[in-house]
Amino acid sequence: MAEKLNVAVIFGGVSNEYEVSCLSAANVITILDKSKYNVYVLGITRDGKWFLTDASPAQISSGKWLDADSRAAFISPDRSVRGIYVVGAKNIKIDVAFPVMHGKNGEDGAIAALLKLAGIPQVTTTMTSAACSMDKVITKILCEHAGIPQAKWKFFYSRNLHKNVSSIADEIEANFEYPVFVKPSSAGSSVGVAKCTDRANLEAGLLEAARHDFKVLVEQYIDGSEIEVAVIGNSEPMASVCGQIAPSGEFYSYDSKYNDENSKLYIPAKIADDTAEKVRRTALSVFRALECQGMARIDFFVRNNGEVIFNELNTIPGFTDISMYPKLMAHSCFRGSQLADRLINLAMAEDRI
Ligand SMILES: Nc1ncnc2c1ncn2[C@@H]1O[C@H](COP(=O)(O)OP(=O)(O)O)[C@@H](O)[C@H]1O
Numbered sequence: 001m002a003e004k005l006n007v008a009v010i011f012g013g014v015s016n017e018y019e020v021s022c023l024s025a026a027n028v029i030t031i032l033d034k035s036k037y038n039v040y041v042l043g044i045t046r047d048g049k050w051f052l053t054d055a056s057p058a059q060i061s062s063g064k065w066l067d068a069d070s071r072a073a074f075i076s077p078d079r080s081v082r083g084i085y086v087v088g089a090k091n092i093k094i095d096v097a098f099p100v101m102h103g104k105n106g107e108d109g110a111i112a113a114l115l116k117l118a119g120i121p122q123v124t125t126t127m128t129s130a131a132c133s134m135d136k137v138i139t140k141i142l143c144e145h146a147g148i149p150q151a152k153w154k155f156f157y158s159r160n161l162h163k164n165v166s167s168i169a170d171e172i173e174a175n176f177e178y179p180v181f182v183k184p185s186s187a188g189s190s191v192g193v194a195k196c197t198d199r200a201n202l203e204a205g206l207l208e209a210a211r212h213d214f215k216v217l218v219e220q221y222i223d224g225s226e227i228e229v230a231v232i233g234n235s236e237p238m239a240s241v242c243g244q245i246a247p248s249g250e251f252y253s254y255d256s257k258y259n260d261e262n263s264k265l266y267i268p269a270k271i272a273d274d275t276a277e278k279v280r281r282t283a284l285s286v287f288r289a290l291e292c293q294g295m296a297r298i299d300f301f302v303r304n305n306g307e308v309i310f311n312e313l314n315t316i317p318g319f320t321d322i323s324m325y326p327k328l329m330a331h332s333c334f335r336g337s338q339l340a341d342r343l344i345n346l347a348m349a350e351d352r353i
């Protein structure tokens with residue numbers, strides 16, 4: 001039997017998606033096949049302190065992982081370590097890393113950069129593609145270049161919004177129809193996202209979004225179903241069946257994502273077969289346009305007339321046992337431990353950039 005691989009699962013961190021990361025990591029640890037992998041778990045607190053932890057998946061998902069035994073430890077950028085530097089104990093060599101860090105200081109390319117310096121293969125995309133995918137304005141520019149259909153958009157620097165929100169609101173009113181969506185260029189989990197229907201809530205929405213990032217994106221509202229596709233692969237990516245989100249509220253806000261049981265997922269999506277094919281093809285074009293590797297969840301709006309409009313992509317998508325990415329994959333090709341095996345194989349494959 002082949003020797004076991006040492007896998008580092010890394011979760012938490014300084015991100016407003018810390019809690020979701022804990023839930024995702026608990027699921028990843030659960031599905032990793034322990035007959036193939038020695039699993040080492042690195043937890044990062046909300047204020048950025050790293051620990052090698054013995055916490056169980058239940059302790060991690062409940063956010064109580066610091067109750068378990070832990071030691072100060074971190075991925076060393078020093079390639080002679082090529083793994084975990086454990087303070088006051090022996091270093092641990094790591095063969096492959098599985099970061100599950102959503103949003104800022106993780107999914108934005110930060111963790112990919114550290115693992116690149118460390119010389120450790122990892123299941124998420126490259127530093128560059130992660131950074132471009134996390135910044136919605138840069139994503140828009142790259143997708144526009146690739147001819148991918150998107151909502152009409154414009155962006156503003158937050159510092160200018162703080163100085164003169166009124167003249168920027170004038171410019172938006174001259175170029176868009178209400179409702180418009182306002183969002184921080186980099187955030188996630190709908191934090192700072194607002195649907196604005198009049199001047200007063202446009203100005204309030206712009207200022208709120210500006211609190212979360214240095215750029216604010218404004219988009220034309222799209223009246224359509226929310227359709228998501230899971231993509232897996234390196235040079236020859238595959239797209240899953242389409243899934244559909246039916247948010248409980250006005251839109252898929254933080255609350256409707258995580259706190260409201262009335263938000264529903266449908267797999268497969270309730271759209272025509274030819275429209276679903278178009279969404280899957282477009283998902284692969286987005287994956288290539290952003291030069292993704294490994295995995296991504298790619299989100300769309302589909303209008304009643306079958307028009308497909310790209311919204312955003314997530315290079316470290318939610319990975320909880322009820323998240324769309326693993327569910328779509330389970331429905332299409334890889335279920336549970338097979339999905340983790342596939343992502344690990346892809347991380348170590350020859351066609352990995
Ligand atoms: N242009 C738009 N038209 C309609 N709804 C939108 C638009 N942009 C965002 N939304 C709604 O807001 C939610 C969050 O926006 P999204 O861009 O996906 O940000 P996040 O990265 O925080 O998930 C979407 O799932 C959708 O419900």
Ligand SMILES: [Mg+2]
Pocket residue numbers: 189190299312
């Ligand atoms: Mg989204």
